[in-house]
Amino acid sequence: MEKVVERLRGKMSRRINLIGVCAVSGLCILLLFASHRFTSNSYATEYFKPRERNANLWLLNAHKFYGTKSFSAGSSYDTNPAIPTPQNSTITIEDILSYQRSRIADEMIEFQYPNGLYDNGATKLSDLTPETNGQPVRSIIVTTWRSGSTFLGDxxxxxxxxxxxxxxxxxxxIIQIRGPPNDRIAIHNLKQLLKCDYTEMDSYLEFGxxxxxxxxxxxxxxRHCRLFPQFCYEPKFLGPFCKLFPLQSMKVVRLRASLVTPLLEDESLNIRVILLIRDPRGSLQSRKHRVWCPGQPDCDHPPTVCNDMQLDYEAAIELTKLYPKRFRAIRYEDLSMNPxxxxxEVLKFYGLPFDPAVEAFLDTHTKLDIGGVSSTFRDSKSAPFHWTKDLTFEEVKIIxxxxxxxxxxxxxxxxxxxQELLNFDPLLPYSVS
Incomplete structure (x- = not known):
């Protein structure tokens, strides 16, 4: 009898130990998950400014600049988006411009100006800001939906x-612009924005x-829109605000490559364009998860998508010949494999240095998968190839x-x-020269 009791006690002890180990393991997993979620939320609000990364710190500096009359006591940028109130109604557009002007000057303290590189003689901030009749560095990404443009844009x-x-x-x-009737107004709008001119942009602003x-x-x-929404969609604010900035970037997912010629021809813009391409199996698989795509022929119809890709290829050959220093094509997969x-290379093409803030972004956005389908926190080496696991071979073959x-x-x-999809490398050499 004593031996039976001893054996039972031994089994119970081992069972308790096993439960304890499982509980500790589960707690560790929960803590790790919570840590990732905290990291995601923290980085999502970063300003990517080496000396000022926290959104509430940004608000504190704004509070000091505008004065205590600007904000209610205890207001938080993250939790109180600030609507027009007596506390901030006395702030003028010029107050906001003055504050942002000082923030940009602080951001650019350690910036490496071209000083003759990239065919750009700029040596100081005023050489690049439209407000001071400078020529900003204008960088454009042309692509289509779910092709890695959010990552490159960020x-x-x-x-x-x-x-x-x-x-x-x-x-x-949800359309692709390939020619009339939409090409004229689309190019007009892009030029207006690149020149920081928000007049004649009623549809754009109403949509916003x-x-x-x-x-x-x-x-x-x-950040200013959340603090002062009464100004956010006003051309009299947006134009002067835009003209404060020495760098301008734009990503366009609805305009095919053959239509960027008027932008490249406009010497006053001095733009550089990258055409970003992705494997159609990857982009179409990713679009399945977006509610706005299914049922839209320009978005979910493989023959239409692939015809656009081929026309982009033919346009890329011509544009590379005509504008070798201002047009380039790259694949999303190549960017992801070697971020x-x-x-x-991308920044050098655009005429920009590899800034420490960009390196910090890559350090935090290319190692782990965090967030939903629109997140740019990705294991960059695997992100482009999810389609090999998420599509059936029948779906792959149709595409x-x-x-x-x-x-x-x-x-x-x-x-x-x-079977081949289990360990598949889809990349081959290509050339548009």
Whole structure:
């Protein structure tokens, strides 16, 4: 009897130990998950300014600048987006411009000015700001939906002193612009924005009033929009505010490459354009998760998507010949596989240095998968290839059969079986020269 009791006690002891180990392991996993969530939330509000990364610190500095009359006691940028109140109604547009002007000057203290590099003689801030008749560095990404442009756009927005025109053709809905009747007004709008002219942009501004994401990716503008929404969509504020910035970036996902010629021809803009391409199997798989894409022919129809890719390839050949220093094509997969080296190449092409703020962005956004489908916190080496696991071979084959010419042009290899997808490298050499 005593031996039976002893054996039972032994089993119970081992069971308790096992439960304890499982409990401790579960707690560690929860803490790790919470840590990742905290990290995600923290980085999501970063200003990517080496000496001022915290949003509440930004608010504190604004509070000091505008004076105590500007904000209610205890207000928080993250939790109280500040609507017009007696506390901030006395702030003028010029007050905001003065504050932002000082922030940009602080951001640019350690900036490496071109000083003759990249065909740019700028040696100081005033050489680059439209407000002082300077010529800003204007960088454009042309691509299509779910092709890595949010990642590349955020890399550019990590640069100090950058003003981000995020998807400026959002108000055109889920279409691709390939020619008439939309090309004329689309090019007009892009030129207006690149010149910081928000007049004759009524549709764009009205769209922004009910779709915050039009401006919210422009972090330096959006902070002021949240504090002073009475000015946010006013051309009399937006124009002068935009002209404070020495760098301007823009990502466009609704305009095909052949239509950027008028922008490249306009010497007053002095833009440089990157055409960003992604494997159609990856972009189409990613679009399945977006509520706005299914049922939209320009977005979810493989033959249409692949025809656009091939026309972009043909346009890229011509544009590379005509504008070798101001047009370039890259693949999202190449950027993701070698983010640091490719980012250096991209910035050099745009005429920008590899700034410490960009390196900090890459350090925090290329190691772990955090957030939803629109997050730019990704394991960059695996992010472009999720389609190999998320699509069935039948789905892959449908896309490939619609994309024979385009995939060959851009250097994407066909998969031949379900088994091959388990360990598949789809990248082949390609050239647009």
């Amino acid at each position: 890399i550019l927005n990590a640069m100090p002193g950058n003003y981000y025109h995020y998807e400026p053709l959002l108000d055109f809905d 009033k009910t779709h915050n994401y039009l401006f919210s990716h422009n972090t330096r503008l959006w 640091y080296e490719m980012t250096k 490939q059969d619609s994309c024979v010419t385009a995939m060959k042009s851009w250097g994407y290899k066909n998969a031949t079986s379900e």
